[in-house]
Amino acid sequence: MEEKPLFTIALIVKEFAYLASLTLDSIIKQKFQSYEVVIVEVGAEQNMLRIIESYENQKIEVYHEKDGNLASMMNKVVTFAKGKYIQFFYPGDQFLSNRSLQTASEIIGARDDIDLFYGTQLERSGKYPEIAHQNLSLELLQEGKVPSRLHSCWFSTKMLSEEGNFDTRYPYRAAFDMFCRIYKKSPEKLVHFGRVFVDYEYRRVSPHITLRYVVETYSLLFRHFGFKKAVVWWFVQDRIVITKWLFNKLKQIFWRA
Numbered sequence: 166m167e168e169k170p171l172f173t174i175a176l177i178v179k180e181f182a183y184l185a186s187l188t189l190d191s192i193i194k195q196k197f198q199s200y201e202v203v204i205v206e207v208g209a210e211q212n213m214l215r216i217i218e219s220y221e222n223q224k225i226e227v228y229h230e231k232d233g234n235l236a237s238m239m240n241k242v243v244t245f246a247k248g249k250y251i252q253f254f255y256p257g258d259q260f261l262s263n264r265s266l267q268t269a270s271e272i273i274g275a276r277d278d279i280d281l282f283y284g285t286q287l288e289r290s291g292k293y294p295e296i297a298h299q300n301l302s303l304e305l306l307q308e309g310k311v312p313s314r315l316h317s318c319w320f321s322t323k324m325l326s327e328e329g330n331f332d333t334r335y336p337y338r339a340a341f342d343m344f345c346r347i348y349k350k351s352p353e354k355l356v357h358f359g360r361v362f363v364d365y366e367y368r369r370v371s372p373h374i375t376l377r378y379v380v381e382t383y384s385l386l387f388r389h390f391g392f393k394k395a396v397v398w399w400f401v402q403d404r405i406v407i408t409k410w411l412f413n414k415l416k417q418i419f420w421r422a
Contacts, residue, residue: 173248184256197266236339257366280354
């Protein structure tokens, strides 16, 4: 009987498929080999099947999701995952070290009850990359934030199935919703390690996605923490962010003009 891998590394390909090779190369260079790769590609495109032809003898499976809902694509991974823990990548995400999975396996192996293990976040939205050290707390969640990006998180496959997977009503904030659900249920089963495991390709976000992000965040804050916390977030926290974003957009428009 084939031994199941410890990790399922998911590659969610909605766009930027040409960057997938960077991600796959960083995965197959890992010293720790107890993993599989599950790729979920939007639509019926065959881009990934052509790309993985050059990766012979690798543990890679490709599936397709028709509607492009990010939460649905992640749920498809949960359905087919054989690993005990799932890590979600997007094209362009890369491990910073070939011992990243080895380190993660040692931390996870020290306990058998971890629902979510997450590393420290590398932030590339500014002029220079910054390491953002943030521990998960109730206050952080009530600000609509998570302590790390999705690619630096390892979710228990069993826990995701028991929680009913990611909520497809929130395609852009499904991970935030899952953080809230896990924290409210079993905060002691979330483990942080102060190390950056993954780098990524920074991409600008479209106005449409920004709007969806704001609406979904407000909805989830209302759902998990009540009306007052949602209103406080809207008027105190992200109003500043939204104002800066609008100012930058207007500046870009007039600069081009």
